[in-house]
Amino acid sequence: MPYQSPLETRIARRTTQAISDFEMLEDGDRVLVGLSGGKDSWALMQILDVLRRRAKINFSLVAANVDAGFEGYDHELITRTCDERGWECVVRHTTINETMENLLDVDDTPCSLCGRLRRGVLYKMAGEIGATKIALGHHADDCIETLLLNLFFEGNLKAMPAKLTSDNGRHVVIRPLVYVLESEARAYAKECGLPIVPCSCPACGDLSLQRQRVKRLLFDLEREHPGVKNSMLSALKNVTGSHLLDVRLLPKPQGSRLEAPGVEPARVDEP
Secondary structure, rough: OOOHHHHHHHHHHHHHHHHHOOOOOOOOOOEEEOOOOOOOHHHHHHHHHHHHHHHHOOOOEEEEEEEEEOOOOOOHHHHHHHOOOOOOEEEEEEEOHHHHHOOOOOOOOOHHHHHHHHHHHHHHHHHHHHHEEEEOOHHHHHHHHHHHHHHHHHHHOOOOOOOEEEEOOOOEEEEEOOOOOOOHHHHHHOOOOOOOOOOOOOOOOOOOOOHHHHHHHHHHHHHOOOOOOHHHHHOOOOHHHHHHHOOHOOOOOOEEEEOOOOOOOOOOOOO
16 A cells, blocks of 8 residues: 555545435445646545545546636646656646626625636536535535635524535535545645746635635634644534524424414314
8 A cells, every 4th residue: 555644544444434324425426526727626526536546436637627728727737747746637628717797796706706607617617527515625614614714704503515406406426535634635735836827817715704704713822722623623513503593403392382472373164
């Protein structure tokens, strides 16, 4: 068995656990991996290839690179790296940059809109090559940040699903790195010598004010209390629904119950 560094061993273990927990992969799957050239997508492609060679099931990988059309984007470095490592890679050239200029509202964040447009392209590519799953490089930090953003600013308690089916039911999206921290993905991409390719968007990294604040909050908390992000990740796996305030999660009442003042109790007409 090829040598595995302690970091790769840890990421492989966490990724395998996520795949098992959410039943992400099946025998015969053809997985389209969204490969932007950033640290997260490189880490995902690398660890899935490592697991593919050791897995008891057969599945194949296809790297899918969406060129948004921004000047200076080095998609050739991505394809060359994939060729060197024996990874099948498909590149789709688009005019997402022009589309964003026409669709972007004042309150929209460029990265959010670009991500949605890229997702649409990945769906189309998956259909064309017969992919059964689409793998994205979102990690534990993305999941935790989304939880806090929804809690603080949207008034709902939800994070980022590890596995979901598209609205039309045609595609299954998986996030195998959901248990892997961003710092681990960054270190792993560097350890493997994978080239980080900037997307060349002028607004790249222009996150919303809310997400910036959440990132800073988590950074400060982790610095003061090491392990707090792992604790939050564990909490997402250990939910006590009866201790929340969503009445939809409560057991159905038996017998009579106290009615709210001014509310007529439901009546059932006898036949």
